[in-house]
Amino acid sequence: MKRLLLMSALLAANALAAELPIDERTGLVIDEGWVLVNGHCGACHSHRLVTAQRGDEAFWTKTIRWMQRTQNLWQIPDHQEQIIVRYLAKHYNETEWGRRPALSPVLLPPVDEPASTE
DSSP: OHHHHHHHHHHHHHHHHHHSOBOTTTOOBOSTTHHHHHHHHHTTSOHHHHHTOOOOHHHHHHHHHHHHHHSOOOOOOHHHHHHHHHHHHHHSOOOTTSSOOOOOGGGSOOOOOOOOOO
8 A cells, every 4th residue: 555655656746747847957846936946045055955855835934944043044025935835845745755754863973062161
């Protein structure tokens, strides 16, 4: 059953990709919102970082907020942000073939405690 679901997801993704062109330079699906994603996301990092991610609208909104809080991403006008988030959730959404889940904390190397300033 799981294999059947995976095959269905892959076929649906291939059908969607076959219907919409992919920009050769960025690897982004050319659809409504791709120009905004190209400009806003590509201004700071590779488009491959975008296409390697998978998430729903909540994930993409949270990612934008994190970048604004920690990576100096500028404030995006609300109407543009909505278009960007919809585009990303449509074309880079959660799928079984997407990015691997985060590692469990027990599998990560230990983090050194910062030196005391006292």
